[in-house]
Amino acid sequence: MGRWEPDARGRMVTAALDLFAERGFDATTAGDIAARAGVTERTFFRHFSDKREVLFDGSSTMQDLVIASVDGAAPGVQPIDVVVSAFASTAEFFDGRAEFAIRRSAVIAASGSLRERELRKLDDLAAAIAEHLVARGIDGAAASLIAEIGVGIFTVAFAQWVSDGATRSLGAYVTAGLSELKAQMACADGHLAT
């Protein structure tokens, strides 16, 4: 896939993250990103379907990890544990990219437009999880609910992980979230609630 200068795509991702952090998403033009990456605006849009997508280039990797974990779960495991374990399995991926993830997270949080795109990715992920839970024999409505709960736990866990500067593993926050939820539901489990 070599071309003029190699890794045009990677240069665009870096340029975009830098520019969004410097000037903000709205004040950054697609042409600005392309120029800093040494390509044309048209080329930018050939690589990314829209201006936001440049920050979500690796999001399918996470989805693949989660889905693979769901599909690989042993039979008989409680569905909620299947999903939470699936999210916990992404910890290694994120722990190794903590610095990038934190910068990216700050940029996304600062833009309503980018937040919308992130929420959509999470919703797509929830739909995929539900689908694969159904394939495990779980009722459709229950599958959708469990998938949503899993995404909710992950979202809160991720925010805390970022907020704490990624000092502990993301996995710890995910499993703590499940314990917290069980406590809140007045289950016979650990008590972490306030």
Add this chain to the structure above:
Amino acid sequence: MGRWEPDARGRMVTAALDLFAERGFDATTAGDIAARAGVTERTFFRHFSDKREVLFDGSSTMQDLVIASVDGAAPGVQPIDVVVSAFASTAEFFDGRAEFAIRRSAVIAASGSLRERELRKLDDLAAAIAEHLVARGIDGAAASLIAEIGVGIFTVAFAQWVSDGATRSLGAYVTAGLSELKAQMACADGHLAT
């Protein structure tokens, strides 16, 4: 606030929903909506911050209902029950607008762009709920988690309510969702799971 012809805003909402249903969101221009409503494109953008927002004109009403219910909950009630009851309290509002809600829901589901906006509104709602749970003395992390769970339950409940043609009250789906969740968490509660 009467002007030339009264209720320009309402006319634009109706025109937009009709056009989106007929041609789809992407194939409808802001100018098309404005023309059918008898105003100018510029006027459309004075009433709505962007093309999508025309379908979310009443979304603050729902948020107000939920937040008021959270604030009005008796002290000592379990946080998860506070939130689920808050969502259940919107049932009357939606039951009375079932036809509109169903049409609107179909239009939104057909457009990725509109789905993103809806997800953002729900996320804003979750953030507001969490904030008001904190005001009730609940720990921040737990508040965020419970708010996310509440939104997840509501989302699934709403989808089922629409899917069933609004034959039963939305409230029934919301409370059933909570029972289902408790069952999934292996709590001492009703068993609705598969």
Add this chain to the structure above:
DNA sequence: TGTGCGATGTCAGTCGCTGACATCACTGTA
């Protein structure tokens, strides 16, 4: 009758995004 004000219309312009077409760098083949 006239004056103030808020809602609307008009116009020009930027930016996101796309289709169509030419061009460039590299690859394989004769």
Add this chain to the structure above:
DNA sequence: TACAGTGATGTCAGCGACTGACATCGCACA
């Protein structure tokens, strides 16, 4: 070595979303 094929890139024209600036209209109130 020369040449054709292929995929990524550059160029250009154009639509639609959105915005700022300014003129105008209709109503209320003195």
